[in-house]
Amino acid sequence: MNVALFQHINQFVAIDESEFAEIAPYFSRQEARKKALLMHLGDRVLHEYFVLSGCLQMYFIDDQGTEHTIQFALKGWWLADYLALQKKKPTDFCIQAVEDSLLLSLSPTKREELLRVFPKMESYFRTVYQIAYGTYQTRMRYIQSYSKEEIFFKFRDAFPEFVNSVPQYLIASYLGLSAEYVSKLRRKSIS
């Protein structure tokens, strides 16, 4: 039994072990080595990932060849390209493992079946997406309220281990800063 997912579901919807035993086979356990590309630009069969350990990054590359991070998914987060998944269109994004990661993967076919057969999972994902939607509303507040330097420090205070462990170009590509500037901020925050 995957305890992490069982506990995560139970945060929002009460399910017992026998129900979970029926739900669990829908998810595939997947190991992703650091830098493994899980979703490629133009993919049509879009999986949804739950992070058991490690970290995922969703990004795109602009016309100038610069990589921009849309979001990270740390332990206990779900990640997919949700608009493309809903519209059944090819994705404009990539998903990559930032470090060696252990994941649960849900294919679009299994996902449809899971939601049809287990109404509690509709309730679970409704809550997961509601929180993710709300988190973006709060993120917009940060973007509109603070300078990129202030956002770096708030982000570091919220996720200190993450900021210290991932390559600085990734933090830079998330905050829209240069890697050199993030390096300077990181030194400033240590001293």
Next chain:
Amino acid sequence: MNVALFQHINQFVAIDESEFAEIAPYFSRQEARKKALLMHLGDRVLHEYFVLSGCLQMYFIDDQGTEHTIQFALKGWWLADYLALQKKKPTDFCIQAVEDSLLLSLSPTKREELLRVFPKMESYFRTVYQIAYGTYQTRMRYIQSYSKEEIFFKFRDAFPEFVNSVPQYLIASYLGLSAEYVSKLRRKSIS
């Protein structure tokens, strides 16, 4: 019967008129005059709004007294402070009618009951939030890809009537521009 909501639900979940007749009483029809404040900073009882006509704006005021728009909700959109609603915490935002608007309002108590009694509504809101979450992922891509001027023109191309009808300070507070600059862009786009 509220045809707009019936049709909106049926975009994502099949319900018939007799089911809708049971669901409809959960929503309260509400008229909001231009500038009416529907949600105040610090409110604890957070309603969710569906826009039948008109437009809502969710915003906050920063330490310098400047108003920043987090998002607009046009016809056919749902709007609430979703993180505060989930966590049952007071909101940090305000919701205001941008113009005379006709709304359906769902109270938190009715919402809980609706979701418990009608599993199809879990499925409906799961899809609504999935799309809203995905829309924010796409919005982050815009913010990271384009200049504010380019975003203004893309926004105007996507919602021409909206951009031409609402006060320019609102568009400015959404895009993080000065009202004078938006006025200049709007003149440039007309000529």
